[in-house]
Amino acid sequence: MCYNIHNEGGGSMAAIVYQKDKRSGITYVYESVSHWDKEKQQSRAKRKLIGKLDPKTGEVVPTDGRHKKQKNDVKSNKQGPVPTTISKRRFFGATYLLDSIGDKLGITQDLKRCFPKHYKQILSIAYYLILEANSPLFRFEKWHQLHKHPYDQPIPSQRSSEVFASIQEAHKEQFFRLQGKRRVEKEYWAYDITSISSYSQQLKQVQYGMNKEHDRLPQINLAMVFGEKSNLPFYYRQMAGNIPDSKTVKQLLTDLGVLNLPKLKLVMDRGFYSKENINGLFKDHIKFLIATKTSLKFIRENLEPIYDTFRSFEHYSEKYELYCRSVKTEWNYTQDRRYKGDTLKAKKRLYIHYYYNIDRAAEDEKAFDKRLIALRRELESGRRIPEHETLYQKYFDVKETPKRGIKATVREDAVKEAKRYYGFFVLITNETMDAITALEIYRNKDVVEKAFGNLKERLNLRRTLVSSEQSLNGKLFVQFIALIYLSYIKKQMQEKNLFKDYTVQTLLDKLDVIECFEHPAQTLRVGEVLEKQKQLYRDLGIDPPTSL
Numbered sequence: 001m002c003y004n005i006h007n008e009g010g011g012s013m014a015a016i017v018y019q020k021d022k023r024s025g026i027t028y029v030y031e032s033v034s035h036w037d038k039e040k041q042q043s044r045a046k047r048k049l050i051g052k053l054d055p056k057t058g059e060v061v062p063t064d065g066r067h068k069k070q071k072n073d074v075k076s077n078k079q080g081p082v083p084t085t086i087s088k089r090r091f092f093g094a095t096y097l098l099d100s101i102g103d104k105l106g107i108t109q110d111l112k113r114c115f116p117k118h119y120k121q122i123l124s125i126a127y128y129l130i131l132e133a134n135s136p137l138f139r140f141e142k143w144h145q146l147h148k149h150p151y152d153q154p155i156p157s158q159r160s161s162e163v164f165a166s167i168q169e170a171h172k173e174q175f176f177r178l179q180g181k182r183r184v185e186k187e188y189w190a191y192d193i194t195s196i197s198s199y200s201q202q203l204k205q206v207q208y209g210m211n212k213e214h215d216r217l218p219q220i221n222l223a224m225v226f227g228e229k230s231n232l233p234f235y236y237r238q239m240a241g242n243i244p245d246s247k248t249v250k251q252l253l254t255d256l257g258v259l260n261l262p263k264l265k266l267v268m269d270r271g272f273y274s275k276e277n278i279n280g281l282f283k284d285h286i287k288f289l290i291a292t293k294t295s296l297k298f299i300r301e302n303l304e305p306i307y308d309t310f311r312s313f314e315h316y317s318e319k320y321e322l323y324c325r326s327v328k329t330e331w332n333y334t335q336d337r338r339y340k341g342d343t344l345k346a347k348k349r350l351y352i353h354y355y356y357n358i359d360r361a362a363e364d365e366k367a368f369d370k371r372l373i374a375l376r377r378e379l380e381s382g383r384r385i386p387e388h389e390t391l392y393q394k395y396f397d398v399k400e401t402p403k404r405g406i407k408a409t410v411r412e413d414a415v416k417e418a419k420r421y422y423g424f425f426v427l428i429t430n431e432t433m434d435a436i437t438a439l440e441i442y443r444n445k446d447v448v449e450k451a452f453g454n455l456k457e458r459l460n461l462r463r464t465l466v467s468s469e470q471s472l473n474g475k476l477f478v479q480f481i482a483l484i485y486l487s488y489i490k491k492q493m494q495e496k497n498l499f500k501d502y503t504v505q506t507l508l509d510k511l512d513v514i515e516c517f518e519h520p521a522q523t524l525r526v527g528e529v530l531e532k533q534k535q536l537y538r539d540l541g542i543d544p545p546t547s548l
Contacts, residue, residue: 024087024088025087026052026053026087027052027053028049028051028052028053029049029050029051029052029053030047030048030049030050031047031048031050032045032046032047032048050062087517087518087519087520088148088517088518089515089516089517089518090145090146090147090148090515090516090518091146091147091148091512091513091514091515091516092147092148092514092515092516092526092527092545093511093512093513093514093515093529093533093545094131094147094508094509094511094512094514095127095131095147095148095149096511096514096516096545097508097511097537097540097542098123098126098127098130098485099150100542100543101485101488101489101540101542102123102485104541104542105179105182105183105232105484105488106178106179106182107123107179107481107484107485108123108150110175110178110179110182111123111175111481113174113178114171114172114174114175114178115166115167115171115175117166118163118166118167119150120150120151120152121151121155121159121160121163122163122167122477122478122481123149123150123151123481124144124149124150124151124152124155125137125140125155125160125163125478126478126479126481126482126485127147127149127150127482128140128143128149129478129479129482130482130485130486130508131143131147131508131512133505137155137157137160138156138157140154140155140156140160141154141155141156147512148516148518161471163474163478164471164473164474164475164477164478165471165474166474167473167474167477167478169473172477173259176234176235176259177259177260179234179484180234180235180259183227183230183232183234187227187228187229187230187265188227188228188229188265188266188267188287188289188441188444189225189226189227189228189264189265189266189267190225190226190227190228190266190267190268190444190445191223191224191225191226191249191252191266191267191268191272192223192224192268192269192445193221193222193223193224193271194221194222194224220238220239220472221238221239222236222237222238222239222476223236223237223238223239223252224236224237225252226487228267228441228444228445229444230491231487231488231490231491232484232487232488232491233480233483233484233487235255235256235259236476236480237251237252237255238472238473238476239251249268249272249274249277249280249281250276250277250280253280253281253284253286264286264287265286265287265288265289265431266281266286266287266288266289266290267288267289267290267441267442267444267445268288268289268290268291268445269290269291269445270290270291270292270293272290273290273291273292273293278290278331278428279333279334279335281430282331282333282348282430283335287429287430287431288429288430288431289427289428289429289431289438289441289442290427290428290429291425291426291427291442292426292427292428293426294421294424294425294426295421298329299352299426300421302327302329302352303327303354303424306325306327306354310323310325310354310356311323311356311358317436319436320436320439321357321359322355322356322357322358323355323356323358324353324354324355324356324435324436324439325353325354325435326351326352326353326354326434326435327351327352327354328349328350328351329350329351329352330347330348330349330350331347331348331349331350331430332345332347333345333346333347333348348430349430350428350429350430351428351429351430351431351432351433351438352426352427352428353426353427353428353429353435353438353439354424354426354435355424355425355426355427355435355439356423356424357423357425358423359423360422360423361422361423361424362423364419364422364423365419365422368415368418368419368422372395372410372415375388375391375392375395375396375408376396376408376410378392379392379396379398379406379408380405380406380407380408381406382406394411394414395410395411395414395415395418396408396409396410396411397409397411427439427442486504489504489507489508489540490504492539492540492541493507493539493540496539496540498536498539507536510532510533510536511533511536511537514526514527514528514529514533514545515527526545526546529544529545
């Protein structure tokens with residue numbers, strides 16, 4: 001600092017203070033007036049910005065303040081970016097990528113329509129979550145200083161909480177509807193649920209339930225719908241942690257109806273199977289593909305006629321290394337009609353696809369034999385375990401004599417029956433397709449599981465620490481927005497085989513180093529972009545940045 005001190009009347013002292021901004025290189029000039037504070041018995045000072053130092057002439061260029069308008073300024077109705085008043089040099093390459101993805105998928109446009117006051121803050125927080133994996137939000141301000149982003153202002157913790165609280169359910173549904181209509185294609189939608197542990201006891205939906213990560217904390221459940229081809233989500237819903245998966249399908253169908261989307265095709269794992277759900281899917285004329293248990297009576301009845309010839313080389317898939325067969329059958333459809341006071345019954349066409357994996361069968365049989373050995377040892381040693389009584393009775397005949405003690409003999413028929421269905425798994429559908437097509441559609445369902453992994457690991461949602469319903473709802477929505485971007489990037493990386501050279505983080509870091517330069521009354525200028533960086537943009541389906 002450089003001071004030019006002079007006396008003023010009344011015991012006050014004034015000084016001209018020169019302070020250089022290290023980032024922009026601009027030297028600001030302040031008038032500092034000092035006076036004696038009688039109450040605090042100490043010297044105090046007030047500063048007033050009076051201008052900028054012209055580096056060529058050394059003269060002070062007057063100004064009314066950094067963020068104040070001149071008195072003769074006329075308010076402009078022109079839309080567009082506000083011209084910068086100071087020179088800036090910031091990282092731009094990764095946020096440019098996210099800007100372009102947002103435009104391509106309609107995310108920016110749909111957020112602006114649904115959240116006109118806060119869409120830029122939502123985007124900037126989502127960008128931060130993506131680019132700074134696992135970083136807490138209180139570090140946003142430091143990130144802001146180094147990066148160009150949609151909001152272009154710092155977002156302190158209090159401000160982010162206000163943004164989360166502003167996200168209302170009606171606006172979320174509007175966003176789901178807009179995004180769903182952009183991406184609904186002739187494809188199956190994968191539906192699944194995960195559990196998110198919580199330390200908070202104040203949230204109503206935090207309940208103890210079946211935690212899928214075997215965490216002993218209470219939880220909320222998060223359901224999500226993904227396109228199994230596009231790999232992009234368009235809908236999610238949070239619910240109480242004690243609701244079983246099979247009880248959520250009815251509400252899902254209601255929600256999809258409210259969103260006024262075309263009839264979809266759903267693919268789900270066997271946790272969602274129930275007679276009620278299958279009847280509901282038939283009632284709403286929704287195509288489905290769902291896994292089921294081999295222990296179901298109608299599954300075994302339809303398998304028996306083809307069981308002996310199942311392992312024929314004609315039914316072997318070399319690609320997937322398993323045997324597969326399909327059976328056309330009928331579903332006993334029922335619908336309770338309360339308005340008529342009766343039950344409608346009908347036969348609906350159903351296809352069952354059976355698969356047999358010989359390696360899996362061998363592994364299951366080996367594990368089962370080890371279990372039988374352990375159970376027999378418990379019986380003959382007299383150390384019976386109460387929880388195993390049902391298994392003892394099912395698989396063993398037990399005799400005890402004074403001379404030979406306890407002797408457990410295996411029931412061969414029961415063991416043979418148990419092993420009969422090892423290695424099998426089953427898919428059912430109401431749409432005509434062959435067994436391999438059904439298998440490929442079902443296996444693509446793992447996009448949801450990978451998405452849950454992204455939410456919990458990269459987007460820092462393994463355990464939630466928020467203590468209010470509004471903050472949780474809003475934060476989940478912003479993390480969902482970030483997930484759409486991540487899902488797009490991962491799909492493009494997989495298609496272009498980029499994972500052999502990069503992780504998501506290293507790819508983003510490779511682009512993040514590209515700089516942009518902003519100067520007053522000048523268009524944005526982009527720094528050097530290497531040919532390898534340009535190719536990464538193209539691989540991700542985005543045109544490389546150029547000076548604007």
